[in-house]
Amino acid sequence: MSGELYEVISAVGETIIGNRQMLTDLDAAIGDGDHGINMARGFEAVKAKLQTLETESDIGKVLKTVGMTLISSVGGAAGPLYGTAFLRAAVPSQGKTELDVETIGLMLEAAIAGIKERGKATTGEKTMLDALVPAYEAFQDGAKTGKSVIECLELACEAAQQGVEFTKTIIATKGRASYLGERSRGHQDPGATSSYIMLKALLEHLRRQ
Amino acid sequence: MSGELYEVISAVGETIIGNRQMLTDLDAAIGDGDHGINMARGFEAVKAKLQTLETESDIGKVLKTVGMTLISSVGGAAGPLYGTAFLRAAVPSQGKTELDVETIGLMLEAAIAGIKERGKATTGEKTMLDALVPAYEAFQDGAKTGKSVIECLELACEAAQQGVEFTKTIIATKGRASYLGERSRGHQDPGATSSYIMLKALLEHLRRQ
Amino acid sequence: MVGVVIVSHSQKVAEGIREMALQMSAPEQKIIAAGGMADGGIGTDAFQVSEAIISANTGDGVAVMVDLGSAVLSTETAFEFLDEELRAKVQIADAPILEGAISAVVEASLGSALAAVIATAEGARTLNKC
Amino acid sequence: MVGVVIVSHSQKVAEGIREMALQMSAPEQKIIAAGGMADGGIGTDAFQVSEAIISANTGDGVAVMVDLGSAVLSTETAFEFLDEELRAKVQIADAPILEGAISAVVEASLGSALAAVIATAEGARTLNKC
Numbered sequence: 108m109s110g111e112l113y114e115v116i117s118a119v120g121e122t123i124i125g126n127r128q129m130l131t132d133l134d135a136a137i138g139d140g141d142h143g144i145n146m147a148r149g150f151e152a153v154k155a156k157l158q159t160l161e162t163e164s165d166i167g168k169v170l171k172t173v174g175m176t177l178i179s180s181v182g183g184a185a186g187p188l189y190g191t192a193f194l195r196a197a198v199p200s201q202g203k204t205e206l207d208v209e210t211i212g213l214m215l216e217a218a219i220a221g222i223k224e225r226g227k228a229t230t231g232e233k234t235m236l237d238a239l240v241p242a243y244e245a246f247q248d249g250a251k252t253g254k255s256v257i258e259c260l261e262l263a264c265e266a267a268q269q270g271v272e273f274t275k276t277i278i279a280t281k282g283r284a285s286y287l288g289e290r291s292r293g294h295q296d297p298g299a300t301s302s303y304i305m306l307k308a309l310l311e312h313l314r315r316q
Numbered sequence: 317m318s319g320e321l322y323e324v325i326s327a328v329g330e331t332i333i334g335n336r337q338m339l340t341d342l343d344a345a346i347g348d349g350d351h352g353i354n355m356a357r358g359f360e361a362v363k364a365k366l367q368t369l370e371t372e373s374d375i376g377k378v379l380k381t382v383g384m385t386l387i388s389s390v391g392g393a394a395g396p397l398y399g400t401a402f403l404r405a406a407v408p409s410q411g412k413t414e415l416d417v418e419t420i421g422l423m424l425e426a427a428i429a430g431i432k433e434r435g436k437a438t439t440g441e442k443t444m445l446d447a448l449v450p451a452y453e454a455f456q457d458g459a460k461t462g463k464s465v466i467e468c469l470e471l472a473c474e475a476a477q478q479g480v481e482f483t484k485t486i487i488a489t490k491g492r493a494s495y496l497g498e499r500s501r502g503h504q505d506p507g508a509t510s511s512y513i514m515l516k517a518l519l520e521h522l523r524r525q
Numbered sequence: 526m527v528g529v530v531i532v533s534h535s536q537k538v539a540e541g542i543r544e545m546a547l548q549m550s551a552p553e554q555k556i557i558a559a560g561g562m563a564d565g566g567i568g569t570d571a572f573q574v575s576e577a578i579i580s581a582n583t584g585d586g587v588a589v590m591v592d593l594g595s596a597v598l599s600t601e602t603a604f605e606f607l608d609e610e611l612r613a614k615v616q617i618a619d620a621p622i623l624e625g626a627i628s629a630v631v632e633a634s635l636g637s638a639l640a641a642v643i644a645t646a647e648g649a650r651t652l653n654k655c
Numbered sequence: 656m657v658g659v660v661i662v663s664h665s666q667k668v669a670e671g672i673r674e675m676a677l678q679m680s681a682p683e684q685k686i687i688a689a690g691g692m693a694d695g696g697i698g699t700d701a702f703q704v705s706e707a708i709i710s711a712n713t714g715d716g717v718a719v720m721v722d723l724g725s726a727v728l729s730t731e732t733a734f735e736f737l738d739e740e741l742r743a744k745v746q747i748a749d750a751p752i753l754e755g756a757i758s759a760v761v762e763a764s765l766g767s768a769l770a771a772v773i774a775t776a777e778g779a780r781t782l783n784k785c
């Protein structure tokens with residue numbers, strides 16, 4: 108695995124692990140208070156798994172391993188959802204050792220389609236999709252006007268952050284928070300938040316290069 | 317507790333314990349295969365408890381203890397049902413040290429009312445009531461014509477046995493056997509069987525006196 | 526806050542549901558498992574149930590979740606061991622035990638009254654999973 | 656005979672339901688518990704579920720009982736790890752997990768086909784307990 112790829116994934120993982128408490132607190136308000144624990148456990152497992160992939164340079168293969176690892180280690184709804192997202196993102200990136208704007212766009216598209224299919228969800232249901240879908244749309248807007256990967260990701264992060272804010276205004280109709288009905292309003296969705304911070308971590312890592 | 321009373325309850329208990337396998341086999345066919353285990357466990361607990369009641373001569377008090385013990389030790393549906401039956405039978409026998417035909421009639425009546433109430437059941441549902449209700453009616457017929465306790469119990473046992481046979485012809489609409497619907501037909505009800513063998517044990521014990 | 530008692534023939538089931546429900550609960554919410562026989566075997570024990578109801582009550586009553594019909598028999602038997610006052614504010618939910626318990630715990634955590642907790646538990650019958 | 660898999664976030668719940676269901680089962684009937692995470696924690700594990708499905712199948716298919724929506728996500732993820740043939744004869748019951756599992760086991764023990772087992776499990780929604 109290229110040092111670069113390893114570092115990108117590690118950066119995302121460390122950010123999730125570092126935000127463990129914050130994500131857990133958000134989930135405690137409208138769920139079962141484990142989203143941070145789940146995601147941190149998942150990325151700890153990914154971290155351990157990455158050691159065994161040192162010689163793998165195919166981005167698709169690495170992302171597939173990340174997805175499988177998340178599926179088996181996260182435990183909560185986010186496991187199959189993010190796991191499927193990574194598995195799907197692994198398809199357009201298969202055989203690639205570097206990514207361009209177009210491929211990243213395809214990866215985001217495939218990941219979102221996977222989450223929608225797995226979760227039988229769409230935007231406006233107070234889930235990770237409320238961060239990811241606007242992020243993807245903003246990314247594609249940037250791509251259409253010829254922006255760079257970093258510029259496109261900046262647009263995506265901004266949109267994701269607004270998406271997270273938006274989740275405060277709506278009630279949950281998918282996942283555990285939907286048990287609370289009207290009471291879920293006013294709180295930001297943990298999954299949307301973790302999606303945003305993963306994108307943000309990716310952007311910041313690339314900026315540092 | 318009078319030696320007589322102790323022996324009656326012991327005789328009933330030993331009969332249940334001795335029929336443990338048979339009752340369990342009947343329950344395995346249309347239930348969860350534990351009726352004999354449950355009832356034997358219950359009467360083992362009664363046996364242990366009786367030791368502590370040596371000085372008690374009030375039949376009502378002893379039956380109350382039997383009922384409470386069955387409730388806490390039987391485990392299956394039969395626990396609350398027979399437990400309630402004994403508790404209710406303890407009311408007309410309270411303060412008595414001997415029983416006559418009239419009192420036994422009242423005890424049976426109260427016991428059956430308790431089972432009906434607790435089980436929200438009636439005859440024809442393939443339960444212990446299909447043995448107990450005809451037994452009670454036959455007992456009362458005997459009582460009306462001035463028969464002795466033993467003679468009345470003989471009539472009751474005969475009716476109970478016919479009741480057990482009748483349960484083979486109907487489907488269960490109460491209890492676990494009702495899961496089987498039409499498939500429960502053709503099998504005799506374990507609870508009706510245990511009711512019959514308890515009455516029979518009582519009769520045989522009295523005959524031996 | 527309305528307490529919740531979980532009556533199952535299996536100790537593991539009652540305890541596992543309690544652990545799952547605790548994840549959705551408010552601090553200090555009373556969720557009591559009453560599963561299995563005293564010896565750990567499969568069955569229900571009316572005395573264990575009545576003790577569970579007593580410990581689940583903090584004054585606002587108790588919703589009881591049951592697994593099978595015979596758990597209802599034990600629970601109603603347990604009611605006879607309660608004092609009048611408590612008995613008046615204990616109710617069995619005619620609901621699936623796990624789904625009902627989690628719904629009941631969420632509803633109770635919002636400070637709802639017993640009737641609403643029971644209604645929400647019973648509403649769990651019609652929740653779609655997929 | 657149709658196999659039954661019990662997918663719960665709690666290992667105790669899945670095992671306890673299995674023990675209760677075994678009491679109503681035919682000899683050699685396959686009832687597999689897939690509860691909790693590999694480390695015993697609360698959660699579901701799609702790989703554990705796919706292994707459970709494989710071991711529950713004796714050729715007639717498998718009915719999967721789930722506790723919460725996120726167990727459905729894991730189970731449907733597990734389906735992706737199965738070969739086409741098995742995948743075609745596995746189905747999730749939209750039923751209460753405990754009541755559905757016991758009903759499913761009884762129906763399967765009678766030799767019924769997968770569709771009937773699923774239908775009976777789903778019918779457990781409307782069983783009245785009291």
Ligand SMILES: Nc1ncnc2c1ncn2[C@@H]1O[C@H](COP(=O)(O)OP(=O)(O)O)[C@@H](O)[C@H]1O
Pocket residue numbers: 134138139141142145146182183184185186188222225226227228233234235236281282283296297298299725
């Ligand atoms: N059906 C769904 N579709 C999309 N996202 C979902 C769905 N259900 C839950 N989520 C996301 O998962 C997050 C919760 O994840 P987590 O706490 O790990 O799972 P759990 O609810 O099983 O404890 C939610 O905040 C939401 O964003």
Ligand SMILES: Nc1ncnc2c1ncn2[C@@H]1O[C@H](COP(=O)(O)OP(=O)(O)O)[C@@H](O)[C@H]1O
Pocket residue numbers: 343347348350351352354355391392393394395397431434435436437442443444445490491492505506507508595
């Ligand atoms: N609601 C009811 N009313 C009256 N009798 C019942 C009822 N439910 C079950 N029974 C009786 O209980 C017997 C089963 O007892 P047992 O095997 O100890 O209980 P379980 O079904 O809980 O394992 C049945 O054979 C039937 O006679």
Ligand SMILES: [Mg+2]
Pocket residue numbers: 134138139140141142183283
């Ligand atoms: Mg959560």
Ligand SMILES: [Mg+2]
Pocket residue numbers: 139141182183184
């Ligand atoms: Mg969770």
Ligand SMILES: [Mg+2]
Pocket residue numbers: 343347348349350351392492
């Ligand atoms: Mg039984």
Ligand SMILES: [Mg+2]
Pocket residue numbers: 348350391392393
């Ligand atoms: Mg039983």
